[in-house]
Amino acid sequence: MLRIPTAMVLALALAACKPxxxxxxxxxxxxxxxxxxxxxxxxxxxxxxxxHLNLDLRVDMAARRLLGSAELQLHWLDPKAxxxxxxTRDLDIRRIDxxxxxxxxxxRYTLDRRDPVYGSALxxxxxxxxxxxxxxxxxxxxxxGLQWLTPxxxxxxxxxxxxxxxxxxxxxxVPLQDTPGVRFTYDARIRxxxxxxxxxxxxxxxxxxRNGDYRFSMPQKIPSYLLAIAVGDLVFKPISxxxxxxxxxxxxDAATAEFADTEKMIEVTEKLxxxxxxxxxxxxxxxxxxxxxxxxxxRLSFITPTVIVGDKSLVSLIAHELAHSxxxxxxxxxxxxxxxxxxxxxxxxxNRVVEAIYGKDQADMENVISQFGLAEELKTMPAEDQxxxxxxxxxxxxxxxxxxxxxxxxxxxxxxxxxRFGRDxxxxxxxxxxxxxxxxxxxxxxxxxxxxxxxxxxxxxKVSPEEIAQWLHQPGIPSVAVPxxxxxxxxxxxxxxxxxxxxxxxxxxxxxxxxxxEWVRFLEGMPEVVTLVQAHDLQSAFAFDGTxxxxxxxxxxxxxxxxxxxxxxxxxxxxxxxxxxxxLIMPTYTALAQSxxxxxxxxxxxxxxxxxxxxxxxxxxxxxxxxxxxxxNTP
Ligand code: BES
Ligand code: ZN
Numbered sequence: 001m002l003r004i005p006t007a008m009v010l011a012l013a014l015a016a017c018k019p020x021x022x023x024x025x026x027x028x029x030x031x032x033x034x035x036x037x038x039x040x041x042x043x044x045x046x047x048x049x050x051x052h053l054n055l056d057l058r059v060d061m062a063a064r065r066l067l068g069s070a071e072l073q074l075h076w077l078d079p080k081a082x083x084x085x086x087x088t089r090d091l092d093i094r095r096i097d098x099x100x101x102x103x104x105x106x107x108r109y110t111l112d113r114r115d116p117v118y119g120s121a122l123x124x125x126x127x128x129x130x131x132x133x134x135x136x137x138x139x140x141x142x143x144x145g146l147q148w149l150t151p152x153x154x155x156x157x158x159x160x161x162x163x164x165x166x167x168x169x170x171x172x173x174v175p176l177q178d179t180p181g182v183r184f185t186y187d188a189r190i191r192x193x194x195x196x197x198x199x200x201x202x203x204x205x206x207x208x209x210r211n212g213d214y215r216f217s218m219p220q221k222i223p224s225y226l227l228a229i230a231v232g233d234l235v236f237k238p239i240s241x242x243x244x245x246x247x248x249x250x251x252x253d254a255a256t257a258e259f260a261d262t263e264k265m266i267e268v269t270e271k272l273x274x275x276x277x278x279x280x281x282x283x284x285x286x287x288x289x290x291x292x293x294x295x296x297x298x299r300l301s302f303i304t305p306t307v308i309v310g311d312k313s314l315v316s317l318i319a320h321e322l323a324h325s326x327x328x329x330x331x332x333x334x335x336x337x338x339x340x341x342x343x344x345x346x347x348x349x350x351n352r353v354v355e356a357i358y359g360k361d362q363a364d365m366e367n368v369i370s371q372f373g374l375a376e377e378l379k380t381m382p383a384e385d386q387x388x389x390x391x392x393x394x395x396x397x398x399x400x401x402x403x404x405x406x407x408x409x410x411x412x413x414x415x416x417x418x419x420r421f422g423r424d425x426x427x428x429x430x431x432x433x434x435x436x437x438x439x440x441x442x443x444x445x446x447x448x449x450x451x452x453x454x455x456x457x458x459x460x461x462k463v464s465p466e467e468i469a470q471w472l473h474q475p476g477i478p479s480v481a482v483p484x485x486x487x488x489x490x491x492x493x494x495x496x497x498x499x500x501x502x503x504x505x506x507x508x509x510x511x512x513x514x515x516x517x518e519w520v521r522f523l524e525g526m527p528e529v530v531t532l533v534q535a536h537d538l539q540s541a542f543a544f545d546g547t548x549x550x551x552x553x554x555x556x557x558x559x560x561x562x563x564x565x566x567x568x569x570x571x572x573x574x575x576x577x578x579x580x581x582x583x584l585i586m587p588t589y590t591a592l593a594q595s596x597x598x599x600x601x602x603x604x605x606x607x608x609x610x611x612x613x614x615x616x617x618x619x620x621x622x623x624x625x626x627x628x629x630x631x632x633n634t635p
Contacts (some may be wrong), residue, residue, distance in 0.1 A: 009394040027219040039394040040168055042112075042121035043177035048074050048129075049458070050177050055296050059198070059231050063161040064141035064148040068172050071134040073184075079129035087171035089119025096124055099132035107133065117397045120169050135175045145169030145288060146365015147614045148233075155250040158196065160232035162286055162302065163446035164295060164616065166225040167336050167398040176224050181334040181441045183221035185524035190214045192231050197286060199246055201228035201297035206236045206244060206282075207346040218298070220278060221439055230284055239263060242276075247285035255285045258308045258315065261357055265319050268347065268356045273326050273431045276474070281322060291579035291614040293317050296324030296346075303310040304581050306550040313516035314551065316354045316366055322348035326434050334441035336398035337390040337419050341447060344388070345430075351411065352476040365517040367411075367484035372524055374408040378476065386475035388413060399616070412481055413471045419482065420462045421455055429455050480608060484593060492521045499533075500527065506541040516551050523555040535563035547572040550584040558591035561598060569601065576602075577609040580617045587623050600624060 006312075037045060057068035063585050065213035074084065093111060097104045112121040124133060139146065147592045149160040150365060171178040194212035202216035230246075237256045237349035238244035240263035245255045262281070270276050285308070286493040294301040294317050301321035307314035314378060347370070384391065386405055393401050418426040433450060448468070456463065470478040492514075498504045530538075544556040545568050553575050560568040572592075576585055592602035606621055613621065 031255045036335075036392075038179035038181050038338055040118065040396075040398050041177060041179035041181075042085050042087050042118065043179055044081065044083075045177060045179060045182055045184055046436050048076050048084060048549050049076045049182050050184045053174070053176065053184050053186040053227075054265065055174065055186065057188070059161060059190065059192045059196075059419040061161065061193065061196075062150070062221065064145075064146075064161075065138050066173055069134050069136045070176065071132060072176065073185050074130065076129035079371050081126070081129070083126055084124040084133055086122040086124070086135075086175045087168070088122045089114070089169075089172040090143055091120075091122075091175055091545045092138045092140065092170070093122065094138065094177070096136070097125065097134045098124075098130040099134070100128065100130055104134070107594040110596050116396060118168070122175055125417075126165065128616060137175060139173050142615065143169075143172040144615050145172040147291075149287060149612075153289065153612050154232065155248045156233035158233040159193075160230075160248075160287060161286075162230035162232075162290070163228050164291060164302070164614065166295060167228050167402075168225070169616075170227050171223040173229075174224075174227060179335065180223040180225055180332050183439065183441060184330070186216075186218045186227070187222055188216040188229075190216070190229065190231070193231075196231050197234040197246075198231045199231065199234060199300060200230075201226055201300050203279065204246070204282060204300055206238065220298070222298055222329065223441065226296070226298050226329060228295070228300065228302065228334045229404040230286070230302070234284070236282075236431075242279070243281045243283075245283050245285060246300070247305075249289070251285055251308070254308050254310075255283075255305070258310070258312055259318055261312065261315065262318055262322070264357055265322050265353050268353050269323060269326065269368050272352060272427055273349070273434050275324055278325055280439045281325065283318065283321075289579055289612050289614055289617075291580055291616040293581060293583065294321040296321045296328055298325070298329050299582050306579060306581050309516065309549050311515070316350055319353040319357075320346055320350040323353065324575055330438040330439060330473050331434055334443045335392065336401060337393050338443045339390075340388045340406040340410035341403070344404040344408075344414065345413035347407045350372065361486070361488055362515075362517070363489060364486040365515075365521070367415075368486045368489055369517060369520055369524070370404070371412070374404040379402045383475040386601075387473055389448070389472040403525040405622070409477060411469075412450065412477065416467075416471065416478075416481060417451075417455070421459055425455070425459060433524075443473065484615060486521075486596060488518060489521045492518050493525055496522055496525055506537045509541070511542070516549060519549070520555060523552065523559065526559055530559050530563045530564050532565060535560055535565045539565065539568070547633040550575075550579060550581065551621070554584045554587055558587040560595070561588070561591040576605050577612070582617045582620055584623065585617070586620060589621050593624050593628075 052073035054071040057066045059066060087584040096107045096108045096109050107124050109122060109438050109629065114120045145163050145165050147162055151157045151159055154160045168178050170176060188200060192212050197210050198214040200216040202218040217498065233248050234246045235249050235252055236244055236246050237252050239260060240254055243262045243266065245259060265277055266281055278299050280299050283303050284300050285305050288305050290302065290304045293304050307317045324348045326540050327349055328342035328558050332340050333341045351363050351367060354366060360545050373484065378386065381403065388410055432454060467478065467480055495509045499506055499509055544552060547553050557568065557575065572588060576588060579585055589602055592598035603625055606625060610618055
């Protein structure tokens with residue numbers, strides 16, 4: 001992940017036009033989220049908050065645009081504010097009207113110059129605190145939060161469109177206060193071609209008639225990053241009374257079989273942390289260009305098809321997105337600096353669910369893999385980004401701050417607390433956190449206060465304040481952290497060492513009972529340099545080239561590239577051209593970018609694959625394939 005040098009962050013922070021900067025510096029020591037502005041949004045949430053959104057949009061697949069209106073119901077904290085400031089990016093605003101309780105009247109507005117990260121503040125002038133404002137607008141084909149797929153790019157050979165709003169992409173398809181610190185309910189009417197089906201992060205009716213005119217309502221308050229929509233040749237198959245899969249017809253049976261344990265997962269999580277509060281839990285399996293593994297859109301998680309490998313070995317992703325129904329969707333980070341409250345808590349809950357359903361061995365293996373990833377990332381991460389209680393992301397793109405610190409260090413901290421206080425005590429504590437903070441947005445300082453009052457004070461002597469401070473406010477992993485261990489991985493490590501030292505032949509490695517995780521471990525533990533002879537040995541024994549398992553491909557292709565095994569290139573090209581999930585393809589692009597020849601090959605592949613990539617993935621690949629910085633050869 002490309003990181004912004006500290007000097008640049010400071011320079012950006014000083015740029016007065018950045019959202020929230022001014023307010024941030026005035027209130028630098030205030031920790032109450034209701035008064036601190038989110039530096040990644042232009043919204044003045046201390047003056048006004050959206051309470052309800054009413055969307056009325058037409059989906060124009062040919063023009064790659066959403067056209068229609070967003071009506072906002074407002075709650076004014078400062079009725080004299082005189083303006084409503086909204087986040088937008090690349091929206092064509094057609095007209096804005098305000099409702100004073102009796103009539104609708106046109107309003108005057110200005111659209112600020114576009115900031116490459118934050119977009120354009122939309123400033124609507126108001127003489128009084130109007131209860132409702134309606135914006136008529138259209139999105140642009142390049143909207144960062146939408147991907148438009150041509151028929152050729154889908155299994156059904158029908159057009160497809162989906163959104164990805166987290167972290168700050170909702171503003172590219174709806175004008176709103178794009179901060180997780182504001183929550184609102186929503187309704188929507190979505191019109192599409194009659195042959196297509198629309199679904200949203202709302203109440204999807206499994207029996208909806210396909211007629212091109214769909215209505216949705218989301219009665220629970222959600223932050224903007226959980227607004228979601230998808231349109232395509234979508235069909236539904238139930239898994240249980242409250243859960244099922246939406247996807248293109250050709251994927252339906254494989255997906256429902258892979259995710260058959262979903263109802264069990266919901267029940268396990270409810271038993272630990274209280275009732276599932278969102279009604280249905282469905283999953284939308286997207287085309288392979290979906291840039292993430294999963295996205296916890298409420299009532300309808302969006303899922304990559306790359307986890308459908310036939311043996312349920314990657315369904316911890318479902319446990320993860322489901323867990324967000326408590327950590328994230330119910331209790332939400334109020335700005336992106338505190339993302340660990342979403343992702344760390346979710347990774348912890350995910351692993352508890354995996355342990356309950358698939359056993360301790362599986363949960364341990366998954367933890368070892370995550371901690372290995374964190375250790376790799378820490379090697380190059382600036383110290384100030386290694387804190388759980390991160391500084392405000394002033395002037396930064398929250399997508400660039402996404403790291404294993406939030407996920408893995410966050411999870412590890414909760415595992416540490418669980419171990420010290422005991423599982424029963426910690427389970428009750430976490431359940432209490434979710435119950436007392438449900439449907440609110442919160443931050444690290446509030447968690448620290450709650451932890452102190454509800455665990456530290458009530459069970460003195462188990463954990464010291466210094467230990468808590470180390471986890472939350474110091475870089476790196478505290479020395480008191482106990483690393484995850486896996487006996488099954490010890491066996492894998494042992495086999496690999498024996499082969500590397502020449503003690504055994506590659507054919508003597510007993511892989512019959514290996515799951516995806518053991519293959520991952522086998523490859524992750526390879527030395528820096530794998531020779532061409534060794535790479536050929538591996539390929540001839542295990543036929544990694546062309547593997548349908550993205551977790552294996554992600555780790556094998558960089559090894560093949562670095563060893564110089566050019567005969568893997570056709571399979572590498574096929575992999576990079578068929579998958580758009582960023583995590584899976586970035587290591588291979590990065591390995592190719594290490595040499596001039598590799599970079600040239602990668603650029604040629606990217607030129608062809610790009611049209612099928614999501615804007616988020618395309619931007620990441622572009623960064624990695626940019627010309628390398630000139631070498632400084634002075635002695
Ligand atoms: N909410 C995240 C995805 C996300 C994070 C999107 C930040 C945009 C910005 C989702 O819940 C997630 O964590 N997905 C992971 C899978 C997980 C099992 C670690 C992913 O996509 O890899
Ligand atoms: Zn997550």
